[in-house]
Amino acid sequence: MSDINDMPGHLARRFQQIAVAVFLTEVEEAGYDLTPVQYAALVAIRANPAIDQATLAGLIAYDRTTITGVVDRLVQKGLVIRQSSSHDRRVRQLQITDEGKQTLRGITPAVEAAQRTMLRGLTAKEADELMRLLRKAIAAGNELSRAPLRGAATSEPSADRPAK
């Protein structure tokens, strides 16, 4: 265990480092300027119109304080609109713009290419297994991070959310 390359934490950092670099490269080559974090947020906003920032953070496992800056940049790029809610004035509701939708549609091939590239050293079976193991480890460690994944907190309680 004395070698750093035997430590899962170090491997996690390296893999993430490569994943981000691949994503940025593919996306830039496609003519877009969007980070992995911004992409995930934009996808979630499109799928959940009028979502508030705290719920969004839970959906994609971001820290609440990080989401502020991410949304700031999406708003600045004209991909998202942030407006106050009339029901609860603490809340900022998020909406994707037409330009945001267009960006998502155009960027999809590059994003999918990136996912393939970062696994290019593995066979299809190995890639599936890696993702299965990552999902399993993440599920077991979800509550250990400050920004755990939270199922959508709509009016009706989600059934597949682990008991808290």
Add this chain to the structure above:
Amino acid sequence: MSDINDMPGHLARRFQQIAVAVFLTEVEEAGYDLTPVQYAALVAIRANPAIDQATLAGLIAYDRTTITGVVDRLVQKGLVIRQSSSHDRRVRQLQITDEGKQTLRGITPAVEAAQRTMLRGLTAKEADELMRLLRKAIAAGNELSRAPLRGAATSEPSADRPAK
């Protein structure tokens, strides 16, 4: 692929997020104040006395500009000494201090506990497989990141370094 949870990039981010949180928690409970990045750098400096910063960066796959700040903090904590080389005055040679060695010895149990905790959802066999697959994917993608791993560049060329 439309779901973010099917994307290896997102899983990589989540796993890394948990790994860092677990590391910091375990280390803090053991009474130490060291980040994963600082720990890896300190281990590498101990194993390579009088190493320069650029070589250190290659050994643990950090960006050259990132290493400056990391070493700054290690120096500030008294764990590392940075001194100019007499042979090449561009170079800052790094040495671990006695306090640095003592910290590494004391922190080891917490670090090992952290590595186990972040894999707690997996069986031993699954953990081994996950690490094997991560290593394989990382090896294939090494050159895709800005800060690829580089074998130690000592006077004699390293044999196990992939041809560039």
Add this chain to the structure above:
DNA sequence: TACTGATCATCAGCATACTTATCAATATCG
């Protein structure tokens, strides 16, 4: 209704990461 606690968003501050640019020193080529 006033109090209490919880929640949403944000800010300040610290620590990675990376891009680009710059400076200083060394190496190399002609």
Add this chain to the structure above:
DNA sequence: CGATATTGATAAGTATGCTGATGATCAGTA
């Protein structure tokens, strides 16, 4: 030897990610 190229270190700027604190607001209760 001198112009050029390369290299080590750092700075400036941007983007995550986290801790801790604050202000505004909401919900439930005494």
